[in-house]
Amino acid sequence: MDETSQPIEMLLSVSRDGRGLGTQIEAQLRGAIREGRLRAGARVPSTRDLASQLGVSRRVVVGAYAQLAAEGYLTLRQGARPCVAETAQARVLSSAGASVPAAAPRxxxxxxxxxVSAFPRSQWLRCLRDALQAMTNADLGYGDPRGVEALRSALAEYLGRVRGVAAAPERTIVTNGYSQGQGIVCRALIAHGARRIGFENPSHPEQRRIAEKAGLDIVPIGMDEAGIRLDQLERAGVDALVLTPAHQHPTGAVLTGERRQGLLTWLRQRDAIVIEDDYDAEYRYDRAAVGALQGLEPDRIVYAGSASKTLAPALRLGWLVVPPRLLAAVTDEKDLADCGTAGIEQHAFASFLARGELDxxxxxxxxxxxxxxxxxxxxxxxxxxxxxxxxxxxxxxxxxxxxxxxxxxxxxxxxxxxxxxxxxxxxxxxxxxxxxxxxxxxxxxxxxxxxxxxxxxxxxxxxxxxxx
Ligand SMILES: Cc1ncc(COP(=O)(O)O)c(C=O)c1O
Structure with missing residues (x-):
């Protein structure tokens, strides 16, 4: 082996207490690789350097390295530095019972x-640059926990125009995605005395966990081709309901006109609250979009939307339009959660909407x-x-x-x-x-x-x- 490059120091020691010197070197290197202190591809000292560091004969180190190479921990190649084998990490993970990272799927x-390969990167970049240029020093401080005024106005205009939402900037709250929005509404509902929340069955398990963590009891409500079953809803005794009326998630059913009417009657009689998850309503192919339910009962429906399906989940941008009676509690929860969503991104999104880029x-x-x-x-x-x-x-x-x-x-x-x-x-x-x-x-x-x-x-x- 020709190992002439820079020496590499390594914290190893051997004792002359009768145990084999080679075995001690093997055990320490094996341990360092197994515990992740030496990762795949990491260089280890040449046999000559290690022998001189430890004061042992080079033959002992050559033997130890050969054993570790045979076990798949080290890679030894003529003329190259010895290093930790690429396969070593997988061996370590699988022997520890951990799952080996899966290969990218076909x-x-x-x-x-x-x-997300179609994410409008250059347009977003321009909006970000514009945002930073236009933002004052005051804009870089803490702002209104509901969000940046320019974005709340742009969202209220967009949601009214595209989804028929009865939105006003004062009642619009910018969130970190739908998930955060649902969480803060659930906590605000508890502050208002709610205990039981209905979910469509089937529905997204993460959303149920969010409601559960907030302290609400989950009540499943069955579905059929026309949407949520009103007979089950009437018997459920819930204070609130999470609903995906435009495109039920995950069955894809659209709440029919008749069911919408029945649902609104139930909502008024029970004086309950609906959280309308309008998740992927922008994608409709075979007929005109059905407007948001919130437009028909804005005093009892929280409208919730997200940029995760229209642009990218990585933006973590969502929004709520909140009935007046819940506004103070939801604003307070948002303030407690994070003092408001990232301001620079909000300004960029406001400019993105104003330029018509989302459309x-x-x-x-x-x-x-x-x-x-x-x-x-x-x-x-x-x-x-x-x-x-x-x-x-x-x-x-x-x-x-x-x-x-x-x-x-x-x-x-x-x-x-x-x-x-x-x-x-x-x-x-x-x-x-x-x-x-x-x-x-x-x-x-x-x-x-x-x-x-x-x-x-x-x-x-x-x-x-x-x-x-
Ligand atoms: C039904 C449903 N609504 C909303 C969302 C969006 O969540 P977020 O905006 O937090 O990314 C998801 C994401 O998976 C979802 O499945």
Whole structure:
């Protein structure tokens, strides 16, 4: 071995108490790699340097290194520095029982993230630059916990125009995504005496956890093709309800006109509060958008939206339009949570909205997503004729229900083996897995040329669970 470069110091020691010197060196290096003190790729001293540091013969160190190389901890190459093997970290993780980081999937069919490759980076950058140029020193201090006035005004205008929300800047609160918004509303509801909150069954498990953590009791309320079941709602005795009326998450059902009327009657009679999660309402393909429910009962409905599906989850931008009776409590909770959302990003988003960039981006994305959805439906019809596909009129995913004897977990395992990342309905049900086997197929992250291959690979995974 030619090891002539700079010496590397390493904290190792040997004792001459009769234990083999080579064994001691091996044990210390193995320990350092296992504990992560020496990471994959890290250089270790040359055999000559280590021998002279420890005052042992070079032959002892050469033997120890050879043993560690044979075990996969070190890489030894003629003429190169010895270093920790790239495979060492995986060995360490798997021997510790930890999961080895998964390789990037070939197809990501999970529904949560939009096509962030289309994020309007240059437009956002321009808005950020504009924001920083226009912001005064005072703007760089703490501001109104409800958010920057320019953004609250721009949002109120946008939501009124696009979603029919009865919004006023004073009642609009900028949040760090929908998730934070729901959390602070739940805490404000508790301050107002609420105890029980209804959730559609199925619904997003994280959102139920947020309500539970705030201290509310969760009451599941069943669904059918027309939306939430009013008979169950009337018996539920809830003080509040989280609802996704424009595109029920995750089934994709749209609350019908008749159900909307029934729901509003219940809301007024019970004097309850609805949190309307208008998550992916901007994506509607086959008919005109249904306006937000909040516009029909702004005194009892908290409207909640997010930029996570329209732009990117990384922005962590969301908004609430709050009924007057909850405004002080929700503002207080937001103030306690973080003294307000990041101001520079709020100014940038205000400028993004004012320039019409969101409208332009959505127009472009709607056309793109519609093409992906249409192709996905064609491919599903060929590859999985036994499946019932629902929830396709809006949003960015389809629900694919399979005959009762399919096993969601087996499908997930087989899909993972084929490099497909997938989500099933399992955790969305209350209790988990209490409904028909159903896959949630997101199409936002799969480009057109990959869709046929992805769906064929998925059908193959599903079929393979049948053979066993
Ligand atoms: C039903 C639903 N609503 C809203 C959101 C958006 O959450 P956030 O704005 O916190 O990213 C999600 C994200 O997964 C969701 O599944």
């Amino acid at each position: 197809f990501d069919l999970r529904p949560r993230v939009p096509d 332009r981006h959505l127009r472009r994305m709607r056309a793109r997503y519609r093409r992906r959805r249409d192709l996905l439906l064609d491919e599903l019809a060929h590859a999985l004729p036994e499946a019932t596909v629902r929830g396709i009129a809006a949003g960015l995913h389809a629900t694919v229900e399979l005959p009762d004897d399919y096993d969601e977990q087996a499908i997930l395992d087989q899909a993972r083996r084929r490099g497909i990342n997938l989500v099933t309905m399992h955790d969305f049900w209350i209790p988990p897995s209490s409904g028909a086997p159903t896959l949630l197929l997101g199409y936002a992250q799969v480009p057109i040329p990959a869709i046929p291959t992805a769906i064929r690979a998925l059908a193959d995974a599903i079929r393979s669970t049948r053979k066993r």
